[in-house]
Amino acid sequence: MSCNKDDDNNQQQNTTVEQTINTVQSGTWKVTYFFDSDQDETDHFTGYAFTFNENxxxxxxxxxxxxxGTWSVTDSNSSDDDGGSSGADFNIFFASPPDFEDLSDDWDIISVSNSKIELTDVSGGNGGTDFLTFERI
Known part of the structure; x- marks a missing residue:
């Protein structure tokens, strides 16, 4: 019998989802970089401590x-609406204020470590690329 490549990918994605959830729930985070399509908007989040709760x-x-707001990490194979990459999505939603609404998206995960989470998203509207980085406080 041969190994199914899809099974390997699903197993790896499940590990990424679980790893990301466990990492982000432990500790408090700050935004160290937010690039919204055409400009650095990191300063909009200076001084804020982000806590991602189990619920x-x-x-x-x-x-x-x-x-x-709300957050989740999901396997994007089933619900990836940006048509971009496969893998896990880091979903963030804030209803207000406007600066925080800009963080609302289904972010693609670039990397996750115990001290840093790097995310990206290709905007559907203008085609610009956004970047968001959280670092543990």
Whole structure:
């Protein structure tokens, strides 16, 4: 019997999904880089501490300000709406304010380590490429 390549890919993606979920839930994170299509907008998130909770809720806290959203990590083979790459998607959603709405997307994962998560997305509207990096505080 030969090994099915698809089985290997699915196993690897499941590991990436689980690894990413476990990593992001442990600790507090900050945005160290956010490039939105044509400009660096990292400064919009200076001072915010991001916490990714087990129940799928997401909190960005700066002083007495708390902005809430949701997050998940999914296997994009079944729901990849950007037509881009296969692999895991890091999904972030904020309803407001506008700066945080810009983070709402199904991000493709570039890399995950215990201290850094690098994400990218090719925008459907203007075709620009966005980048988002979280680093553990």
């Amino acid at each position: 799928g809720s997401l909190a960005a806290i700066k002083g007495s300000t708390t902005i809430t």
